[in-house]
Amino acid sequence: MKTERIHHVAYRCKDAKETVLWYEKMLNFKFQLAIAEDRVPSTKEPDPYMHIFLDAGGGNVLAFFELPTKPPMGRDPNTPEWVQHIAFRVKDRATLLAYKAHLEAQGVSVLGVTDHGAFHSIYFFDPxxxxxxxxxxDPEEEATIQKLDAVKWDMLEEWSRTKRAPKHADFLHAREFKG
Incomplete structure (x- = not known):
């Protein structure tokens, strides 16, 4: 048995319409469909919700639930905000920089470009x-991934024993990315 791919990833949202409009405007995601129920199908719990689905490209779907009867959304206070995120791949650096400029022109605060060795990223928050x-x-993505693949088990074993960052992949940050 093996799964084929992720069907969708679901998060909670404050306002379904605002979320759809933001993702359409900022990331060009297409609004695929909406499901609204008064009961949760899996648990039969009475709880009205709006479930929206957005096309994130390449068969990937990003979904959200608006839950008007529940307390306001919160974050796990023990998890730093940089940990939980969703990442989308874009074609190349030119596309990444175009998104950065577009988001900033719309008033979105963008962090990066950050060089991770195999790839480069920008970060921001949705509404x-x-x-x-x-x-x-990265232009050297394939070679970098091969190097990382060669040390992944050694790194995991060392981390498991010591809970300290192994140095097997220090080559990733040996260069400074400009721009």
């Missing part, structure tokens, strides 16, 4: 407070 990453491949 619900979810961190979003856009990433493009």
């Amino acid at each position: 619900n407070g979810h961190r979003v990453e856009l990433a493009c491949p």
